[in-house]
Amino acid sequence: MEHIELFFKSIFIDNMVFATFLGMCSYLAVSKKVSTAVGLGAAVIFVLAITVPLNWLLDQYILQEGALSWLGEEYAEYDLSFLSFIMFIATIATMVQLVEIIVEKFAPALYNSLGIFLPLIAVNCAILGGSLFMQSREIPTLGLATVYGIGSGIGWFLAILAIAAIREKIRYSKVPAPLRGLGITFITTGLMAIGFMSFGGMLTGGDDEGKKEEAPKTEVKKEIKKDANDEKLADISKEIK
């Protein structure tokens, strides 16, 4: 149950593109045609589904405070969390290299159409963002981390697919000249993000994130509440330290 909830939450409510603006660069650059958008979206799902659980393991058994205690008593006090950026990005870069080799081997057409953007998945904020959010939201188990990775990937995939379809159609509309291309894409994305905000009330009950969203009078209050909660978490973790 928990898994299904997190799955839908990471697709719709915490959508990578619309709620946290991750991976905007490739989202804007590769969304001119639906076919390339699908290719990149699939690659992102794949990479996220692998890197988030991998980085969860890294975080849990190497980086967190006290994570090294499995090595022995004397290592129990080490706190390597300041290294997490560099460890996460190294995992991601390696995985992307691997995906690149596989795609080049088995789908040369896709490889040619993705061109420069495949290596750029390594620097796609959505991938690193997935791992960093996984760390800051303190996802408790490996299964949940996997679900979170796949869900966020699908959310990103949906977003880029939707915007690519809209951009293919918008070519036939009379957009004011200075807004053509980038400008109208931004505004469309903004409107889509407003639409996606209405998923906020979809999950009620269950985990406390859902409870918070049960009766928010305005969206603003919700954001403030979230911030307050984050602060609380930070305070608690500070105390523990």
Added chain:
Amino acid sequence: MGLLSKKDAKLITDPFLDNNPITVQVLGICSALAITAELKASIVMAISVMAVLAVGNVVISLLRNIIPPKIRIIVQLVVVAALVIIVNLILQAFAYDLSKTLSVYVGLIITNCIIMGRFEAFALANGPWKSFLDGIGNAAGYGIILVIVGFFRELLGSGTLLGFKVLGDPIEKTGLYAFGYENNGFMLLSPMALIVLGIIIWVQRSRNTDLIEEH
């Protein structure tokens, strides 16, 4: 400018308008949108990116003849990640509240496309001094958009600038609020950042018609 030749000065001024990293090169959008609900956070983000980009550009430029082209992305990532860790630790030490507001977005400077984009496009082919100027210029062009978006979102969204109540007090009904003015809470939400940025692009491109795209 005595210190800078005309060409060097162009490296700094170009990214402000005609070659702005955000509105023209379409790089580094993520952080530009996510943290601009407050002006202060925008400014801190701009400064952090400037530090990382300028120093990183110099490092990569110095290493450009040593790095094997095949593994350059990993080398670049390591350089940026090291710099960002330093920035993050400094923020946590001296501005703890702000570093909480910026949360994961400080870490995401690593994957900010501006940084990789400038490394690839400029630092790998130019000397350290030019790369330094290019880094400052691009980060400034990025920062200026962040500050503009942050300015409008904070002013219209919460009626404050850098935390000061410039429009009066909404609870005691002073200043503008005495005339029935209300804050637009919608501006604080993430979708409005996209729309504000869209409008900035609109204004910029109607002033400079060379930038208009052919669909």
